[in-house]
Amino acid sequence: MSKRVLVATYQCEEDILSGARVARAEGITILDAYTPYAVHGLDEAMGLKASRLTWVCFAFGASAAIFMTWFQLWTSAISWPINIGGKPWNSLPAYAPVIFEAMVLCAGLGTVAVLFLVCRLRPGKKTKLVVDGITNDRFALVVVHDSAERGVEETRQLFEASGPLALEERVIDEEPSWWQVGVRRSDDGEVAERGWLGTINMVLLSVLVVLVGVNLFVPLSPNETNWEIFREMMRSPAPGALSRSKVLPGGITFQEPVANTVARGLPPLHYDASEESAAAAGRELENPYRANEEGVLEPGPLQRGQKIFTVYCVACHGPRGGGDGLVTKRGFPSPPSFGAGKLNTLADGQLFHILTYGRGNMPPHAGQVPREDRWKAILYVRQLQEKAVAQAEAAAKKAEAEADAKDKTGEDKTAGAAGEEKP
């Protein structure tokens, strides 16, 4: 499609304003106005409606703000709650800057993108100046010159009043649509060939884009992605704990700790498995879990000690520490009973030494039971000992009482017998 137009060139902005007003008053369609800078009031003079781009801008901004609010809520409170400085997961003040930035970015870039699309601007587009000098000091008004209704001379006279520098009649082509890349023009600007070549090229390009997209995003195996967006997040640059190393001694990344390294929370124990060392431990070490000044012990450590005892000690020592665990019934030598003899006289530190380094048939338990738990187990062992001792005492008393009673009844009997004998 081609159009016949009239191009009016002006020297100053007042003239183009009056030219535009004339055109509107006479009902002549204004195609466009070209000015070196934004002329105030030209939009009104041309009768332009308010741009709908503002709504595009608003829609972009609002949707970006809403999306970003939801996205931050979802990431930091729903999908992967992160504790940052003890703040609530859903912390609106912290979202505000990101919402704001995303809103401004989307509104700005989106509006520009839509503007380019609407105006058919694209990188590399060759622009044709309607009049030389509209980027410098000239103003140009392009109106449709409809010769059917109004004669050329008549229209020309209409515009003469607004004082144009030049009035020129031209025939212009409609812009080819954006997909018609292969349009060829002859030298005088006429379209010589509006081939299908460009359209085919665009289709092929779209197919290529789709294929590349499919290749990038559809994974071949569930464990791997075709496209690693953040490589350093997919593959750690640091070597694994037990991987080969060319620089480190031993050819492996895992190294012995430096001599005298102390594990966190575990001050070293300067003891060995000897008798003297056990005695020293008895003198020097104290159970950190003691009853407080009022003689009250917190239930937690004791319960934990009981649990440890049930897991590790019961098999040999028996449920009450009587030395009658299951293994003793299969021929394992019986350990001494807690309630009797020498075990009562041992200090907590000595018990700890036994648990840590072993004694006689008892193997060391330092590997299985953490240090704290050993102390807690000792706490429970002490309780068992008290019960066992109390039981033993009670049993002894009972036996004694029974013995006394026996003696008495014996006396009575003898007395009775004597009485019987008396009469």
Added chain:
Amino acid sequence: MTVIAADVTAPQRISRLLTILSGAGGVAFLLGLLITPNLVWPNLLLMCFYMFGLGLGATLFLALTRLMGAQWCRAIQIVPESMAKTIPLVAPLLGVVVIMGAIQRPLAESAVLHGESFWFKSAWLSTGFFAGRTVFYLVVFSLLSLGLASCSRRSRETTSPLFGRLSALFMVVFAIVFSAASVDWIQALDPDWFSTMWGVYQFSGVFVTGLATITLLAILLEQAGPLQGILTKKHLHTLGILLFSFSSFWMYIWLCQYMLIWYANISEETFYFFDRSHGLWGPLFIANLFLNWLIPFLVLLPRPAKQSASVLWKVAVVILVGRWLDLYIAIIPARDAGFPLFGFCEVGGILGTIGLFGLLMLHVLRKDSILA
């Protein structure tokens, strides 16, 4: 609008109305003295600082537009000029109120109470130094605003480099002196609290209310006569853009201050916001954001709204109410008010502010024979 227009077109009537308002404010204050005496002083401070801020915002507008080389504001220049001329009239009132408060309840003592490490603060807030500083601030602002107003007036007839130089000087002086003044007058009511955003926060409030008052008065004067045929849609559009952008600027600064304190979570800082966002203060705290930003932002977003006088004057009123609430939330809780109480003092303060500022404006406008 038509009601206001009808009133404005008869300056004698509006003058009587303003006198009645001032009188009502005075009576309410007397009642407040009897019923809630501890709220009288904070409301007086609020009222004076508010009025002072209107003048300052206008002076800032004069200096800023001059430095930008803006020509559009020539049409409405009489409005900021007249507002700037109220500063020397409000200054003595503000000075008396501030210094009276400092004497009655020395700030330095409450600063000392809470720890020995605040020796600098207690020295800075000692009553004599405080009063001296206050007088200095007020004198500086009075002189500069008078100078700028008269320069601006003369610039319509002759061009002189003095206006530009004075504007540049005012910008520098304003940045420093106003930061210090707002910290002294308002922030120091909580001597333990501190915010490095306070100066710019108060500046944003002062400027947006200055713009709102300029817009409102320009529309009123257009109805009343002096600006008839001068104030066009384009001026309104520019004023609307400025209102819109500086309302958003206020919100931006408000969030900067709030978010930093909220994030750092240091108890010396957070108590300020804690006191002001809990209990009955909570709804006011939220309403502050609505009045000062959300409503103006949403209303002024479309272009036609920025060009419409009937929309603009309503938005200006919303912003002015928002500013009052903003200062109310800042000042009242610092003076032992456990909950917001809208009593005689508040009503008196608002009526008195409208009446007194209106009378001052009327006085200035009549003196310059802009109004009959």
